[in-house]
Amino acid sequence: MKKDYIFTPGPTPVPLEVGLAQVKMVHHRSPDFGEMLGRVLEGLKYVFQTENEVLMFASSGTGAMEGAVANCFSPGDTVVVFSGGKFGERFAEISRAYRLNVIEIKYEWGETADPALLEKTVEENPDIKGVMLTHSETSTGVVNDVEVFGRIVSETGAVFIVDAISSLGAVEFRTDDWKIDVAVSGSQKALMTPPGIAFAAVSEKAWNMIADSKSPNYYFDFNATRKSQSKNPPQTPYTPAITVIQALEKAIEMIKDEGLDRILERHRRLALASQAAVEALGLNFVAHDRSNAFVTTSIWSPDGINSGDIVKLMRNKFGVFIAGGQGKLKGEIFRLGHVGFFDEFDIVVQVSALEMALSELGYDFKAGSGVSAALRVLSG
Ligand SMILES: Cc1ncc(COP(=O)(O)O)c(C=O)c1O
Known part of the structure; x- marks a missing residue:
């Protein structure tokens, strides 16, 4: 399945x-x-x-x-x-x-x-x-x-x-x-x-x-x-x-029913959890100012790994669709989504699949560190 x-x-x-x-x-x-x-x-x-x-x-x-x-x-x-x-x-x-x-x-x-x-x-x-x-x-x-x-x-x-x-x-x-x-x-x-x-x-x-x-x-x-x-x-x-x-x-x-204010707060929390995961994994953000960058989390692919390979592996092996880079950032970055019909567990699944793909592509990091960092924000 x-x-x-x-x-x-x-x-x-x-x-x-x-x-x-x-x-x-x-x-x-x-x-x-x-x-x-x-x-x-x-x-x-x-x-x-x-x-x-x-x-x-x-x-x-x-x-x-x-x-x-x-x-x-x-x-x-x-x-x-x-x-x-x-x-x-x-x-x-x-x-x-x-x-x-x-x-x-x-x-x-x-x-x-x-x-x-x-x-x-x-x-x-x-x-x-x-x-x-x-x-x-x-x-x-x-x-x-x-x-x-x-x-x-x-x-x-x-x-x-x-x-x-x-x-x-x-x-x-x-x-x-x-x-x-x-x-x-x-x-x-x-x-x-x-x-x-x-x-x-x-x-x-x-x-x-x-x-x-x-x-x-x-x-x-x-x-x-x-x-x-x-x-x-x-x-x-x-x-x-x-x-x-x-x-x-x-x-x-x-x-x-949910109300715009509550929706915006939910998006902010999910974005902060995603950002925490990225930091814990030792990856770098594309956006320099992240104080309101709560729509898409854009991340530089680790050295030596084409971001398209991360996206493809996550999609083909785990069924998790994230976005790659566009235009001149194709192959260089990948992007996590978290607006709209997203909850905490979508972030956990997304970061878990990312960790599994990074591990398979040979990136060196402490397994579970991204998920733990996201969970700390989400349960705070
Ligand atoms: C900021 C922004 N502008 C324009 C577009 C293009 O929209 P569409 O693909 O719906 O034509 C997109 C789609 O991703 C977008 O994110």
């Missing part, structure tokens, strides 16, 4: 109740669907901590990233993109695809984005139309300080677009208080739902910019989605990912 454990930063494990909610599909032009969509859109406002309208798309998170760029700007507009990992790079790539003038502020993978660089760039380029920041850079484990960036951008005419794909519901995320104009996210991370739907919470400032945009768009036309969603009950312009929305309704119910 082999049991599978999904412990990646995303997609994350789906609770049984959430999966079961997908079994009986309703029709999307039925009143039942419209009412459910209305409840889900309201529930998303709680998760995003916003009074802004939350738009929904049948796509993975990248669709909402592209939508944000395509709707807010016009070719030739100048935007600032902070890029310190695979997903910051993606915002720059999308912006170039839409013929924007991209000021890409590259920071070291593992470092945190520096708000002083934004202040300087905004001063030197008063015509900036947008600033893009990745909240939780899943490729490195770094979590950026969105609030301080939001304060700076709000004093300019630019819109602030934040990739909250792995951070929403994982660590504190306050769309309105942090002055975020377009917050994008997806279903398959801390929201404990299968992949297939993406969201964009859009502010009035962004809607004003959208009215002037001359970039081409069709499927991700924010106005078309807004128009359908404003019907009573709400609708979608095209066929929605019906059963994923059904699943999300259940997941939001669970999130509300």
